[in-house]
Structure formats: C-alpha cells, structure tokens
Amino acid sequence: MPVIAAAVCPHPPLLVPEVASGAAPELDDLRAACLAAIEHLSTAELLLVLGAGPSQRYDGSAGWSFAPYGAAGVRAGESVLPLSLAIGAWLVEQSKAAAVPRVYVAVDEASAKCLELGREIAAGNERIGLLVMGDGSARRSEHSPVHLHPRAEIFDTTVATALAEADHAVLAALDPDLATELQAAGRAPWQVLAGVLQQTPLTGTLSYHAAPYGVGYFVATFT
C-alpha cells in the first residue's frame, strides 16, 4: 500500500496570519483543520505535496515566500514554489509531518494525464503521504473576488461530496473548462488524487467545507 494517507487543503494567501493581519483569527478553524489533516501524513516515509501551478517537480529544499502578497517576513530560502505549494510548505512546517522527507509537484495537466500521474504515484514502493492543495470556485457569491457564477456552488458541492466519499469517478469527471471558468484552482490536483484513489482504496472524511470570502475551501483526509 504505497500511498498510506492523503489530505486535501486549500491555499489562500489569507491562511498566513502575517498576510491576514488583524483578520487572522477569522481562519483559525480552517488552519486548525488543515494541520489536523496533515497530521495523518506524519508516519509516511515520503511526503508528496501536490498543488496547482505550471507542471514541475521541486525537491524538498525548494524555497517559498509570501512577500509577493505583502508579508515580506514569511519566507524560506529563495522563492520558487507557486502559491499552492508555498501554502503547502508553510502548513507542513508547522505540522507533525515537518520531519518527513518531502517533494513538491505542481500540476496543470489535462484530466487523463492527472489520473495517470496519480496511478503512477500509487504504484510506487515508498510509503507516501500525499498532501493535495486545491481551492474550489472563486465565484461563489456576490462579494467573491471574481463575480458570482450560477454554477459555482453546485460545482463546489459536487467536489465536497466526492471528497467526503472518496469518489474518484466524480473527481475524475470534473470538467477542466468549467473549472477554469469558475476559477476553481483545485481541479488538476484533485484529479491526481482521483488517480491515486483508483489504485488505493482509502476512506474519505471531509472536515471543512465553506466559502467565508466567496472562495470554496475544503479540508479532507483519506486513510
């Protein structure tokens, strides 16, 4: 059983207290849910952090920074990771999984390629903990960063149910064009997770599903 556990977390810059300033306590529950989910990965031999971004693999020493979002002091090394993986790295560093050797993979491939990558990960020999960084639609409400889209809520609800039920078929069937239109950054990473779940029967638990600022956030664990 090469993938022993997986976690899904969102990646808004706002999750970092230095970015959120005085608004930081508003996401205390989300941060806590993320860290609790990542704890399930701490017994892995290798932590694979997967997130949206131009497809590329980074080694565990890759740097990241929140200076581009206004928090110049929150950084590690020379910044190369895209936002999704930077948030992943930042979360892992605070978690019990911080000591586990780590690699990062950014992915923006079509569905079939994502599923194939997931099956490849699942076929490896190492005991892998998979951290999947992905956001739902940024068009959930009248006050969303991007204006309300009538299909945003049903899209996010579909994703939430699929994560809760570890339903790889539903995740695999997410339409990349619709996800782009809805500005749902998680589509490609979730479809890699779907490829993993095709090979590895894990049980899903959804611990957070909300859009407090009009962007869909999910936290889930798979064990």
Place this chain on the structure above:
Amino acid sequence: MDEHVLRLGSRSFGVDEFALMAIVNRTPDSFFDRGATYATEAAYDAIDKAVADGADLVDIGGVKAGYGEPVSEEEELRRTVDFVAGIRARHPDLVISVDTYRSGVAKRVADAGADLINDTWAGADPDLVYAAAEAGTGLVCSHVGGLSPRTDPHRMAYDDVVADVIRTTTALADRAVAAGVRTDGILIDPTHDFGKNTLQSLELTRRLDELAATGWPVLVAVSNKDFIGETLELPPGQRGAGTLAALSVSAWLGAQVFRVHDVPAARQALDLIAVLRGAAQPAGTRRSLA
C-alpha cells in the same frame, strides 16, 4: 524624464504646486456616493461647490470602476458628453478630466471640452492614447496589474509592487509620448487598490517617493478606498480622516495631483503641506510677533 511644468487646459502647475481633483460621478452605483450626483442638476451643483471649495480639476466618471451593471459606450457618452460641455460653459478655466477607458468616449468628451483623460484601466483600449494625442488632452497612465476593466483583484502577486508600478506606468507614459500625447500633460497613477491587496496599496503609499523620482507628475487617488477601510476597519462613509492621512503622506513624498471626494478637507491639508515643504508662505504670521 526631467521635472517639468504640468499643463492641463488653461492651467499650469509647477513642480512644487499641488493640484486638487474633485470626483463627480455620473453613475447611479459608485461605491462611495451611491449615485448622489447621477442627476444632471445635482452634478452641476457638485461641480460649482467643488470649484468654490478649491478644486483645480474635476474628474467626471460615467462608469462605476468596480463590477456592476454593464454600461454601453452609448450610455457612457450620454452621461458624460453634454455634461462636460455644460461644465465648460459654466467654468471656462476649470480643468475637466474624464475617467474613461474607451477611446470613443475620450474623443467625444475632448471635443466637448475635456482637458484630461483619466485612463484608470491602464491602456485596456490601445487606441485611447491616439484619441488623447489627436485631441491634445493630457493623459493619466495607471497600473492595474493586468486586470481587465471592471474586475476585482484575486491573489495579485508582485515580486516588488512599487517596481511593477513604476515599470508599467512609465512604459505607458513613454508609449503615450510616442503616440503624440503632450509630454507636459502626462501623469502617472499607482492606482491604489486596483489589482492590489491592502498590504500592496500601503506599500505603494509608503514608498511613493520612488514614483515621484521618475520625474513624471504623480496622481494619487486614495480617497475612501478599501485599503484605508481594511487598515482601520471602517466602512466607506467613515474613512475621511484616514484618507487625509494617506493623502498627506503622499503629498509629502512627492505626489502632485490628488483625486478626492472631500475637497475642503483636502485643500486645507494640501495648503498646510505646501507651507511645510517650503513651496508656499503662511497666509499671515502675527502671533508673538507684534
């Protein structure tokens, strides 16, 4: 770019001279005044009051900046052209600016008497510079981080927001010069909040001297904006003192033109700062001197 006199309409502003721009919206849904001057008579009254209160320029907007009901070019023209002509007839020396991103609107309002085109969406319409060049108006060159008109920022990221603003606005200014826009009518505007989060708008305010050092006259539009609201946790109607603080720091750091809602308050602040900077004399100093 050497420092130079700013010429708009019949007015000239030396490098040490502040210019105050009053906002008068012809929109039913502006974020701040919520349509207070949408009706024509109310708008003319607002212009008269702004002039009496010390405005050097008025900025007329026919389309709400943020997301809202679509406004056709025809409707934008209907809201602005006759109004500009009316203002010109009533106030021959007032500098009239029009906030538009459409070249078709720019051309028509210039014909009606506008002196400055405030292109808040940073060259979204590539023909706008030619309209300004042909009409001989000034032009405001803005920074919106690549956003399309009337969209909001989502996770905008900059290696250095100030460097990005300088690079973008000076490139637009150079392009305007190449297109034939008068060099002495061009301003750059960091455009706080457009394509920026609050931390990024604060950084721009803090480092405004770097923009001023480009030599282009800098316009700042901080009035009642969300970066002030988020910083102080105050709604739009209660950001007046915060606005004056941001305006004053900008003025001290070298901004020259100030786009505001509250003209008397801004005039008073700028008149004091002009004296502090040594660009003007106190009105009269009698205390302890008789």
